[in-house]
């Protein structure tokens with residue numbers, strides 16, 4: 133689903149963030165991405181979602197060569213993925229239903245099909261009955277659930293999350309990670325960047341550590 137070969141990313145005037153980075157996440161897989169602050173975790177996720185462009189190397193997502201993707205093809209790429217952020221990024225002036233429905237409206241889903249899909253998504257994240265609430269009426273964990281419903285309502289192949297539990301306490305963090313695991317078991321490929329080693333080491337998914345611009349599987353050493 134994601135294949136990176138010798139990926140480089142340099143922001144203008146800065147040292148390289150990612151350098152000859154290789155990575156493979158197979159279709160249907162789930163993995164964690166960790167590493168020190170500033171190591172480049174968000175940058176790698178932004179390359180995958182095409183929020184940033186490669187400086188060098190190649191990156192394939194769902195068979196598409198992102199180095200060759202034209203700007204007008206980016207919306208179609210994004211429709212194959214759901215993206216979850218640390219700060220939820222819900223629209224505070226719309227209720228939970230409308231926040232989730234927006235994904236389908238942007239994707240051009242027929243009006244009559246929006247309602248059942250939004251309600252099914254809210255049910256999957258445990259927010260059935262909260263559709264009419266505004267985000268500010270939800271707890272942090274519930275807001276993240278709403279954001280996850282928004283990310284999965286269009287049945288994406290790939291779910292990307294950048295520090296999704298960064299604002300949550302340990303119990304809520306576990307619940308949110310279990311929710312990602314649930315969607316992975318339904319067949320969605322999942323990649324999650326997180327600092328929270330204690331949280332992810334209890335799970336069985338591979339942990340990739342970003343260090344000096346390269347990725348290694350936790351427990352492996354980078355060869356000199």
Ligand SMILES: Nc1ncnc2c1ncn2[C@@H]1O[C@H](COP(=O)(O)OP(=O)(O)OP(=O)(O)O)[C@@H](O)[C@H]1O
Pocket residue numbers: 143144146149167168169170171172173174175176
């Ligand atoms: N748009 C940008 N322009 C210039 N430099 C950037 C930009 N975005 C990120 N950087 C730099 O790239 C490096 C990696 O940043 P990135 O946000 O990817 O790291 P991270 O591992 O996600 O960090 P954190 O865990 O603190 O969120 C940092 O040194 C950062 O300052």
